[in-house]
Amino acid sequence: MTRYELIRGRKRPPTAWMPDRREALAMLAAGSAAALAGCQRPRETITPFVDTANEIAAGEAVRYATALELSGYGRGVVGVVVDGRPIKVEGNAHHPSTLGATDPFIEAAVLDLFDPQRSKTPMRGPVPTDWRALGEALRAQTAAHATDRGAGIALLTGRVLSPTVLKQVEALTTEYPDLQRFRWEPLHDDAERVGAGIAFGRALAFQPRLDAADVVVSLGADLLGPGPDQIRMARGFARRRRPESGPMSRLYAIDTSLTPTGVMADRREAGRPELIHNAAIALAAALGAPLAAPALPPALARLVAQAAGDLKGGGGRGLVLVGPAQAPEIHALAHWMNGQARAPVDVHAPIDPVAQNHADSLLSLVQAMRAGAVKTLIVLDSDPVFGAPPELGFRDALRHVAFTVHAGLYRGATGRAAMWHAPLSHAFESWSDTRALDGTASLVQPLVAPLYDTRSAHAFLAMMRPAADVGDLQRVQATWRAGSDGGDFAGWWTNTLAAGVVPQSAATPATVPAARLPAVTPATTGPGLTLVLRPSPRVWDGRLAANAWLQETPDPISKETWGSSLALAPADAEALKLAAGAAATVRAGTRLIQVSVRIDPGHAQGAASLQTGFGQVDLGPVADGVGANAFALRDASQGFLIQPVEVLAAGAARPPPATQHVFELAPADAGLFPVVAASDLAPAKPRPSPPDLLTPPNPAPIAWAMVIDTSVCIGCNACVVACQAENNVPVIGPEEIAHERDMHWLRVDRYEHPGGQGGFQPVPCMQCEEAPCEPVCPVEASVHDSEGLNDQVYNRCIGTRFCESNCPYKVRRFNFHDNQHWPVFGQLDARSIEAQRNPEVSVRARGVMEKCTYCVQRISAARRTAEKEDRPIRDGEVTTACQGACPTQAISFGNRADPSAAVNAARRDPRHFVLLEELKTKPRTTYLARAANPPDDGGPR
């Protein structure tokens, strides 16, 4: 009953939206009281600890080494914890998969921890229940299997490499010898595994070393694209792409849609998957394989001839990499070619102990379910109802199973379809262990106690056995104590926890014979389009789709946020009468989905491509209804190619909002993104600086400056998400992005030169010495500091937006709304995300302009430390968030007044250039031009 009803004894007429006299007076009184009270500060309290032994230094960051998994592969990270709250994730320099850097997935993991959409309580169907009820039901169910030796129990997991989980599964199989274990990842590596078998007769794992390769040929392999190995690959690539630090490598790429690898290639051609298949055969033939070279279009044939020439000649080392969409035979052929080219590839036995193919494993599970052979199904951290091919009918097959339970961080589609759901703890909330792609093991240590009533995967698996449960810490320690040499285990444990990697745990290299030449036949182009499924660089296979930071991160190529469109070549789109942004129905057999269309001038004709992971329906308000589910077009073989598909116009759509719309540079704008051939680079000579009458030289002892090397920026967005995490940058949702109100302080522009190479250009605030934003601010909220930072004083800003209008680089961001209350969580209580915020950075209110200040909080912290130690700030002591995240170390930052600083070495590089130099804004952020190493007779791309 409202107050109106109480007073008047009747409902208010629906039209009476205006306050009545009493309400107006009440509001007036409340307003006056609030105005008076506003003069005084709200009174706060201080709560100290009770016990000094538990005391942590208030407000100080503490760092813990731990690890996160992507598709089962562990990546060592360092969690930054302030006042008991994890607020940021950084790379672990000791870990071979992160090398001190991150990718967007690692950066965004801390948001998942505080995500209000997380599963918080066990569920029995639609009804919340508790762990005791779930445990009793689970034990009663497994006890019933004592008679059938566990033959009716099926355990479905993703790729599991955690030694402790594997030990627990082994213990389960000892108890229930006929328990069936299935392992399935939607973004699987079946073709690689089978290909290795063809070439070497057994399954093997490969670690290409790009830093040792002189010539790299990518055949549909997005080697710089997203994935568990992206950081290591990108770092290796970058080592050979700075012309001043040694001979450059040369990268050839054939891909279907434009990928980061294609952008970074010295020579790239678009080719539909069948042509990539044939190009691989032609390349092998040119390298001396007794194979008939299939006919190729002239542009592709020329690229293959050039690549073959480079691979054969010069005595360098070549490397041929093939994408997951290609047939196993092509993978085997690449192994053969790598043998010919003396490729730098480390080989070891597979880390994944399961030998079966992912697609076969899931298929056999569904067949067993339908046959009634499965009485109890346990799904651990996998979402087959979302990601399995529709023809398997996983949701329907669940009905044939008497008892189904799903455990996961989110409930998701499978958690809703199963009878029971168990909420798992986040990796930052539990003890565990994991192994990386090269076998290196890491311990996972919690950064915070579980926020909700969740349990770890270990505790969940332990619930199936009646034995009294031990804690996760004891369980993980038991795994490693068994393997230790019996010495000082406590010391070993402490040192290993601190380092983040288990010493000497990498897989031992395998010696392999020369790869056999497989029997391959050229592919024929079928009718209709070939659809390529690509892993999303934002939400991967969909398991990260609930993460609002990742949904709002612009795609590296298309710059789309909140979803992804079907990419088509302009000629195909015209033939299908599809305009950019139109809706289309994609049909493969009886399977169909609705997507919006994007026209990609770099796309291969005869093919279409679509990113995976979007189109969730049961994950939460962030992900649901965003984009279309590409997995819904797959057949039971679960390949990455779907042939043929039909694309039919389906009216108008609301395409995903993009943050950049024009990529091709007009000739007049070519200076925005210079590309220089390595052979044209003059030896470094100091550029005479013209006399400057505008300002006296800066006498300050510190002059902060940043140089970004566009030669090695692969557009991965790690910096964008790192900046968002570090600086409390809000998420605003697709509607606001569509109004061009994106809030990322750091954007990554992508440019293409007509007929030539393009690249990525990260644009943070330029910190102009003659900043156009400063003189137009009426309240001096935009001011310079003595070290050259262009400060934005949030508590002074009154929101005129004059500065934004006057900024030629468009790096200022305005809070049109109360953006710290993210609209994307719908009706959920999203206060939990406030715990992620960096206490060292102000939270900006509505009506306030905000922007990059070179992570001034980090500069300030370093300065205070240095001053307390009575010394100057050392070069490299201040690392901006974007710089620390960058896998290729493209960003250097430091004191320009210090001649020996790394940033000055970069500024002396002949590739150094200033963005929009003609405006005389004298930016402190400058760039190194993209260096290209095209083949001698390289024609237009």
Place this chain on the structure above:
Amino acid sequence: MAQLFDPSANTFLRVVMLALVVAPLVFVGGMVASQWSPFTTGLDHTPEQPVPFSHKHHVGELGLDCRYCHASVEDTAFAGMPSTHICMTCHSQLFTNVPMLAPVRESLADGRPLIWNRVNQLPDYVYFDHSIHIAKGVGCAECHGAVHDMPLMRQAQPLSMGWCLSCHRDPGPHLRAQNAITDTTFVADNSPQQAAALMKAYDIHPAHLTDCSVCHR
């Protein structure tokens, strides 16, 4: 017909017309001036505390060093508030049964922290670091006043931006040697020569100290 207004109406009208001009000026001026008033700044604000802890007794009479309780003041931004354990290092032996200390004993017994009312409060957009001020020779009393003479802790300075800047613009007169940092009775009375010597010894460059980014970010 009798006159409607007697002569005093003239005076009345003049006063009213003058008031129409002056009153808004007085009102606006008063509002502006109120920002410096203790009502707004909180100067001399002396909040009630769960335990009437007397700095006068502990510092002035017993001579406890500030850092005994505010242990992190030299290392971190936050000076640190004593845990219940620190109170009980002495009060498990002294005044063990006084009713005044009941909340402390209960805190230890229940494991529930004491909740103190903050005396010196800065807005959230101000990033103040105790440790750097201590390291650079700003004594505790410079901001917290004569703590040794405060039965209940009192806000000794207005803590306004103008007050902060008065020192950031010219820190010399407010500096002292490290051995007097926690001495609340010490009065920094620096001659210009001594101020300059301290500025040099502490390597302080005021040009940077008035940058917005020093306190706001």
